[in-house]
Amino acid sequence: MGAAVATHWAARARRFEVNAATREPAWVKGSLITIALAFFGLFLLLPLVTVFAEAFRKGWQVYFAALVEPDALSAIALTLLVAAIAVPLNLVFGIAAAWAIAKFDFRGKQLLTTLIDLPFSVSPVIAGLIFVLLFGAQGWFGPWLIEHDVKIIFAVPGLVLATIFVTFPFVARELIPLMEAQGREEEEAAIVLGASGWQTFWRVTLPSIKWGLLYGVILCNARAMGEFGAVSVVSGHIRGRTNTLPLQVEILYNEYNFAAAFAVASLLALLALLTLVVKSLVEWRGRQPLNVGQESQGVSA
Amino acid sequence: MSIRVQHIAKRFGPFVALDDITLDFPTGELVGLLGPSGCGKTTLLRIIAGLESADHGQVFLDEEDASTAHVRDRQVGFVFQHYALFRHMTVFDNVAFGLRVKPRGQRPAESVIRTRVYELLDLVQLAALARRYPTQLSGGQRQRIALARALAVEPRVLLLDEPFGALDAKVRKELRRWLRQLHDALHITSIFVTHDQEEALEVSDRVVLMNQGRVEQVGAPQEVYEQPASPFVYSFLGAVNLFHGRVQDHHLHVGAGRLPVGHNGFPTGAEALGFVRPHELDIETNPAETTGIAARVERVLAFGPTARVELSGVERESSHIYEVELSRERVAALNLTNGQWVRLKPARIRLFAPEPRPAGPMPLPAGSLIGLDGEGI
Numbered sequence: 001m002g003a004a005v006a007t008h009w010a011a012r013a014r015r016f017e018v019n020a021a022t023r024e025p026a027w028v029k030g031s032l033i034t035i036a037l038a039f040f041g042l043f044l045l046l047p048l049v050t051v052f053a054e055a056f057r058k059g060w061q062v063y064f065a066a067l068v069e070p071d072a073l074s075a076i077a078l079t080l081l082v083a084a085i086a087v088p089l090n091l092v093f094g095i096a097a098a099w100a101i102a103k104f105d106f107r108g109k110q111l112l113t114t115l116i117d118l119p120f121s122v123s124p125v126i127a128g129l130i131f132v133l134l135f136g137a138q139g140w141f142g143p144w145l146i147e148h149d150v151k152i153i154f155a156v157p158g159l160v161l162a163t164i165f166v167t168f169p170f171v172a173r174e175l176i177p178l179m180e181a182q183g184r185e186e187e188e189a190a191i192v193l194g195a196s197g198w199q200t201f202w203r204v205t206l207p208s209i210k211w212g213l214l215y216g217v218i219l220c221n222a223r224a225m226g227e228f229g230a231v232s233v234v235s236g237h238i239r240g241r242t243n244t245l246p247l248q249v250e251i252l253y254n255e256y257n258f259a260a261a262f263a264v265a266s267l268l269a270l271l272a273l274l275t276l277v278v279k280s281l282v283e284w285r286g287r288q289p290l291n292v293g294q295e296s297q298g299v300s301a
Numbered sequence: 302m303s304i305r306v307q308h309i310a311k312r313f314g315p316f317v318a319l320d321d322i323t324l325d326f327p328t329g330e331l332v333g334l335l336g337p338s339g340c341g342k343t344t345l346l347r348i349i350a351g352l353e354s355a356d357h358g359q360v361f362l363d364e365e366d367a368s369t370a371h372v373r374d375r376q377v378g379f380v381f382q383h384y385a386l387f388r389h390m391t392v393f394d395n396v397a398f399g400l401r402v403k404p405r406g407q408r409p410a411e412s413v414i415r416t417r418v419y420e421l422l423d424l425v426q427l428a429a430l431a432r433r434y435p436t437q438l439s440g441g442q443r444q445r446i447a448l449a450r451a452l453a454v455e456p457r458v459l460l461l462d463e464p465f466g467a468l469d470a471k472v473r474k475e476l477r478r479w480l481r482q483l484h485d486a487l488h489i490t491s492i493f494v495t496h497d498q499e500e501a502l503e504v505s506d507r508v509v510l511m512n513q514g515r516v517e518q519v520g521a522p523q524e525v526y527e528q529p530a531s532p533f534v535y536s537f538l539g540a541v542n543l544f545h546g547r548v549q550d551h552h553l554h555v556g557a558g559r560l561p562v563g564h565n566g567f568p569t570g571a572e573a574l575g576f577v578r579p580h581e582l583d584i585e586t587n588p589a590e591t592t593g594i595a596a597r598v599e600r601v602l603a604f605g606p607t608a609r610v611e612l613s614g615v616e617r618e619s620s621h622i623y624e625v626e627l628s629r630e631r632v633a634a635l636n637l638t639n640g641q642w643v644r645l646k647p648a649r650i651r652l653f654a655p656e657p658r659p660a661g662p663m664p665l666p667a668g669s670l671i672g673l674d675g676e677g678i
Contacts, residue, residue: 185385191372192379193399207389
């Protein structure tokens with residue numbers, strides 16, 4: 001149905017364009033398109049091109065040398081590790097939160113919904129500081145942690161915590177409207193038919209949200225790998241130990257090692273492009289099941 | 302299997318959805334729960350299924366108190382108004398769902414499931430669509446699949462919540478007949494909720510009329526239609542003309558007009574409401590006639606098997622419109638013209654005491670009213 005509506009609107013939009021009575025004068029169209037394209041080129045396309053141009057300015061050898069340098073490799077590994085921990089956790093938290101908010105009524109639901117958005121509204125630097133204040137040497141739990149020889153701040157656990165905090169809303173935000181729109185009827189039908197809660201979740205709830213879930217995970221992952229502010233505060237910038245890719249870029253840049261900085265940055269840019277491609281694929285695939293039956297709709301009861 | 306509900310009450314905040322409902326649904330009957338939207342009929346159905354919990358009262362399934370039993374242990378089949386088919390599953394998988402989620406010990410083999418599903422799909426005459434997805438079906442087909450899915454687990458009772466509410470008139474009529482045939486074949490105790498009086502009267506063995514969380518009347522379709530127990534039932538089941546007046550000398554005096562009402566229990570001078578169905582009214586064109594109510598012909602709608610005449614009254618509310626249903630021959634013989642003054646004479650009238658509150662489209666529950674049989678003239 002969604003696709004049918006989409007084509008319907010596309011057809012209507014075309015009709016507005018073809019029909020002289022609703023068409024705007026050429027100069028209006030021209031200037032609007034020019035402004036839009038100029039903006040797009042200047043603020044989106046040019047920076048992207050610049051990243052790759054700067055990265056390859058000194059040639060392939062320098063580019064690859066910058067990427068296989070031990071500190072860069074460790075930054076890549078660390079970034080992947082942080083994402084590999086943070087994303088699955090937020091996947092579970094996100095589903096649990098969305099499930100609770102969308103399918104049940106309880107006291108404090110509004111508060112929970114607002115809290116989920118907190119990481120979006122708080123500056124990432126503040127987010128990082130929260131963890132320093134909690135787990136740092138001078139923080140609330142600092143003395144206890146030192147006593148038990150647990151390192152969180154300026155170590156990998158701190159990076160993971162900060163990343164989880166910052167990327168928390170992505171999955172839940174994606175799922176809540178979807179699950180609310182789907183309502184509870186299918187779950188009710190499943191339970192009446194004798195399914196247990198677990199069966200209902202795996203067989204009914206999860207399949208109907210899988211594309212939205214994947215979409216949320218992709219966004220969550222992109223942010224987890226690209227996060228700078230919060231991670232910067234808790235990292236301590238120990239080369240080869242607590243530097244993720246974005247932090248590595250900053251260090252290299254501050255050392256005037258532009259080619260290497262841009263080479264590493266190009267990895268993040270590639271990740272962003274890849275994310276966009278996968279995201280479009282998911283969106284397209286997510287619409288498929290609804291697409292299938294358009295031609296055979298006519299069969300009557 | 303029989304269903305009994307006892308003293309069921311349910312509130313949603315300040316809103317009373319169900320107010321002390323006690324009903325019996327005997328084995329094998331198809332009962333229609335009929336009432337305007339918001340009367341609590343769907344809530345009652347959901348309480349029986351276990352999807353909603355009652356504040357007070359018990360639900361007995363087969364004389365066994367099931368009030369606290371879990372939904373999945375009640376073995377009821379439930380059909381939702383908007384089908385609630387699993388949209389990511391094929392028709393086959395939808396129908397097979399209830400069998401596949403059974404505990405390992407009771408779960409039939411996949412080949413048995415397959416046979417059973419095709420049996421059910423044959424029953425709802427949609428075996429050819431087994432591999433389609435719900436979005437590829439029409440509304441009527443979806444509802445039949447939903448019914449097949451509910452029947453797959455061999456429920457002890459079948460509960461249908463406005464099953465045809467989302468369908469267009471023609472499909473609805475077809476499915477109505479089909480549901481009746483299906484019930485005659487399976488004889489499973491069924492309750493179906495509807496706000497469509499025609500549907501309820503046509504399909505059910507018995508009709509339960511509900512209004513504002515209370516039961517107004519229970520009876521066979523013909524019984525509730527012919528002998529409405531309250532003004533609410535009267536006006537809810539079909540069109541009705543309302544005459545508001547005072548009872549005196551076996552007549553209901555409505556303004557300057559009077560309608561013979563025969564013997565009735567009303568004391569002289571008591572206020573009363575007279576209910577007359579359109580087909581129970583006749584038109585008198587003789588200007589010398591003194592009984593009946595004066596009215597002016599507004600429109601004559603002479604299509605279909607019977608003709609309808611719309612008239613406006615002079616009494617009390619001049620905007621009041623009366624509706625009379627006559628045979629086409631009678632209309633031809635009367636030779637009515639628009640604007641003509643005639644008198645309306647009821648062949649049958651039923652009197653009710655007026656409600657304490659001003660008469661609205663939804664009168665008060667039966668408890669506060671004294672229903673009295675008016676006799677024919």
